[in-house]
Amino acid sequence: MGNEQLEELRGQLDDVNEKLVELMNERAHLAQEIGRVKSSQGMNRFDPVRERKMLDMIQEKNQGPFETGTLQHLFKQIFKASLELQEDDHRKALLVSRKKHPEDTIVDINGTKLGGGEQHLIAGPCSVESYEQVDAVAKELKAQGLTLMRGGAYKPRTSPYDFQGLGEEGLKILKAISEKYGLSVISEIVTPGDIEKAVEYLDVIQIGARNMQNFELLKAAGSVNKPVLLKRGLSATIEEFINAAEYIHSKGNGNIILCERGIRTYEKATRNTLDISAVPILKQETHLPVFVDVTHSTGRRDLLLPTAKAALAVGADGVMTEVHPDPAVALSDSAQQMDFPQFSEFMNQLELSGLYKSKKTATK
Ligand code: PEP
Ligand code: MN
Numbered sequence: 579m580g581n582e583q584l585e586e587l588r589g590q591l592d593d594v595n596e597k598l599v600e601l602m603n604e605r606a607h608l609a610q611e612i613g614r615v616k617s618s619q620g621m622n623r624f625d626p627v628r629e630r631k632m633l634d635m636i637q638e639k640n641q642g643p644f645e646t647g648t649l650q651h652l653f654k655q656i657f658k659a660s661l662e663l664q665e666d667d668h669r670k671a672l673l674v675s676r677k678k679h680p681e682d683t684i685v686d687i688n689g690t691k692l693g694g695g696e697q698h699l700i701a702g703p704c705s706v707e708s709y710e711q712v713d714a715v716a717k718e719l720k721a722q723g724l725t726l727m728r729g730g731a732y733k734p735r736t737s738p739y740d741f742q743g744l745g746e747e748g749l750k751i752l753k754a755i756s757e758k759y760g761l762s763v764i765s766e767i768v769t770p771g772d773i774e775k776a777v778e779y780l781d782v783i784q785i786g787a788r789n790m791q792n793f794e795l796l797k798a799a800g801s802v803n804k805p806v807l808l809k810r811g812l813s814a815t816i817e818e819f820i821n822a823a824e825y826i827h828s829k830g831n832g833n834i835i836l837c838e839r840g841i842r843t844y845e846k847a848t849r850n851t852l853d854i855s856a857v858p859i860l861k862q863e864t865h866l867p868v869f870v871d872v873t874h875s876t877g878r879r880d881l882l883l884p885t886a887k888a889a890l891a892v893g894a895d896g897v898m899t900e901v902h903p904d905p906a907v908a909l910s911d912s913a914q915q916m917d918f919p920q921f922s923e924f925m926n927q928l929e930l931s932g933l934y935k936s937k938k939t940a941t942k
Pocket of ligand 1: 704730734766785786787788809839871874
């Protein structure tokens with residue numbers, strides 16, 4: 579008997595729940611409609627005066643047994659969800675977001691597929707210093723089975739008196755070496771007007787941390803048909819980083835690689851603080867390949883291997899690092915670049931860790 583009564587009451591409760599679901603969605607449709615009207619009139623979606631009126635109405639109509647405060651609390655949640663619905667509708671998902679494009683974007687650089695499940699390394703000197711220097715690095719990378727070489731031709735330096743890079747001459751050296759070894763080259767461009775020129779020389783255009791919010795540069799890079807590696811700004815939030823990528827995509831170029839390179843914090847033990855959790859967040863929020871630059875994020879040779887392992891373990895599509903024939907005499911970042919024996923050991927250790935699969939045989 580008791581059980582039958584319980585079943586009966588539960589049945590009634592289910593009916594009410596069903597009606598509530600219908601009513602909530604009826605309300606959601608109305609809220610969406612209101613959102614559209616407001617947006618067409620350029621009005622703010624959140625209206626505190628209107629919310630206050632609705633809360634007062636609850637007080638007026640409430641006959642219990644729920645306390646008014648309880649109902650008002652529940653309704654506040656409904657208001658919040660409705661507002662979010664209006665905003666989602668309005669904002670539309672970003673082009674770089676997973677919401678917009680659930681599948682991973684694969685950036686194909688002359689056959690090397692970034693973001694396609696296999697992890698890759700980008701290595702090379704901080705700066706292009708001479709043909710011979712780049713040639714020596716290229717030979718080493720080739721021996722390690724790498725296909726992507728970096729090297730700075732335009733160097734954004736803290737001091738105007740430091741080596742500023744070889745400029746176009748540096749791009750020419752990269753191009754010549756890329757042809758000689760069949761390597762793809764990546765280099766930073768700092769001026770919107772240089773983007774067109776860069777397309778002739780490079781396989782990937784890098785936009786550096788200091789230029790992450792140089793919107794004219796982002797738009798220029800978005801207007802050409804060339805993959806772009808975008809680095810996170812020194813003090814940029816993940817949201818700002820994603821929006822910077824959106825600037826590139828919004829102009830038509832969706833071949834974007836995101837690169838976490840450490841952010842500025844109060845910690846002085848490392849050059850920057852590697853924000854390792856940014857990697858899975860960027861992977862979740864966007865469909866773009868995500869790299870980690872272990873050189874600039876740590877500024878310490880002894881941390882390159884552990885941070886590279888961490889990056890790969892946490893789901894990065896690859897790692898960027900700096901290699902120089904003789905770091906002690908490098909014109910920039912001499913304290914943190916690896917020489918060839920160190921690089922070879924770094925590669926061996928990465929492979930031994932099981933986190934990186936050597937491509938040595940594949941490229942022979
Ligand atoms: C670089 O990669 O050469 C460089 C300058 O890095 P970042 O822009 O991350 O400082
Ligand atoms: Mn450097």
